Amino acid sequence: MLASPERRKLHAPWVSDVRARLKGVDFSPLRAVVPPTGYVPDFLTPAPGAEPADIAGELEKVRSTTPEHFVDEVAWMAADSGTPAAWRAEAAPMHRRMLDEPGQAIRTITHLLDVYWRLALDPHWRRLHGGLQSDIRSRTRVMETSGTASVFSSLNRRVGWEDSRITVRSAYDFKEKLGGRGLVLVPSIFCGPEVLTMLPPLGSMIVYPRPDVGEIWNRRRLEHSSALASLMGPVRAAVVEALVAPATTTELATAIDVTPGAISQHVGVLRDCSLVHSRRAGRKVIHSLTETGEALVLGSRPVSHAA
Structure with missing residues (x-):
């Protein structure tokens, strides 16, 4: 790239x-x-x-x-x-x-x-990882509501699904029966516009470009005067923006430059509003956006008119 x-x-x-x-x-x-x-x-x-x-x-x-x-x-x-x-x-x-x-x-x-x-x-990495996780979550929801075929059909214009057969438009000719071995789908920030494949005897994998990658970098320009900050205050807006990738209380405090105690209070309010989910992993508590929280963050961004 x-x-x-x-x-x-x-x-x-x-x-x-x-x-x-x-x-x-x-x-x-x-x-x-x-x-x-x-x-x-x-x-x-x-x-x-x-x-x-x-x-x-x-x-x-x-x-x-x-x-x-x-x-x-x-x-x-x-x-x-x-x-x-x-x-x-x-x-x-x-x-x-x-x-x-x-x-x-x-x-x-x-x-x-x-x-x-x-x-x-x-x-x-936190920004990149958040963009990848967002894509995975959205496709998981598609799979739950519309089935596997819908996920494959929506991956990329180079990927097709018909009669239980997956096709990837490529310069190389290869056919393989997976025989129940499974196929790993991997979103990528940088691979576009190509769709990449890895085939047996290694693990079968399709690497596809995450749509709208430009908006990942646009997050850097979000100001506290945004509509989201006006709605919930600058610190809580910064918390939900930072949680495009799951993070611990300490990581959030470092990223936003406030105390861990303040982060805990704001996360508690956001959790009560069903915008944030928290789970324990060993000694750490990891916070992530709920589906509602993710929709709120994405909906607060101005629409880009770039070609």
């Missing part, structure tokens, strides 16, 4: 921040396994498991890639005609070194993914 001027337009606030953070870091080994178009090695994108995972666990999955698996996928990518010829020529020396020393290449790529996470994604 960073390499494409057209894709960067929707993410301008993030791009301007990230470019400054990434200066001076040599990401060329990582760029050599992420072509502008075409096949991206599957070891970089392990399918989510049943339990929530943190970044350390996800990086460990990448780090545990076997050299044989790495060589197969990088060699396939290096020969893929779907990647730009100019990119393949530029990356060829790096690919040869990786294929000669796959163990070292895996360690280098995992390290660079960690650096990239810390510089480019971690500072914005």
Whole structure:
């Protein structure tokens, strides 16, 4: 996404921040396994498991890639005609070194993914995570009321559902019977406009672009003079805005710059109004928006007239 001027337009606030953070870091080994178009090695994108995972666990999955698996996928990518010829020529020396020393290449790529996470994604993760969770919640409600077929049909114009068959419009030809193995749907902030797939023998996965990604960055410009703040006061408005991603009392206090005691009082009022739900997880209490709270937050934002 960073390499494409057209894709960067929707993410301008993030791009301007990230470019400054990434200066001076040599990401060329990582760029050599992420072509502008075409096949991206599957070891970089392990399918989510049943339990929530943190970044350390996800990086460990990448780090545990076997050299044989790495060589197969990088060699396939290096020969893929779907990647730009100019990119393949530029990356060829790096690919040869990786294929000669796959163990070292895996360690280098995992390290660079960690650096990239810390510089480019971690500072914005609550906003990104909130946007992804919002999409998952809305599709879960569609599934509950209208069934699975409606979810697949509404994912993206490149995805179709007919006669219990899922089709993804792609440059590659592949057919597979899932045989009850299941399919993981993964919303993405940055993959648009493509729909990406991962296929057996790895976990079957469809990665689709989250609609209206621009509004995720527009949240940064919300002022306390907004209609929502006028309705419920600036602190409570800030609390429900911050809860686009679930958070603890301490996290909310840090994000909004008020005391944890004040946060607890405001959350209590919002909970009594059925706008916030709280649940205990070990020693922490995690707060999240209810369906009503989410609708209130989304409905308070001005409609964008951008093309």
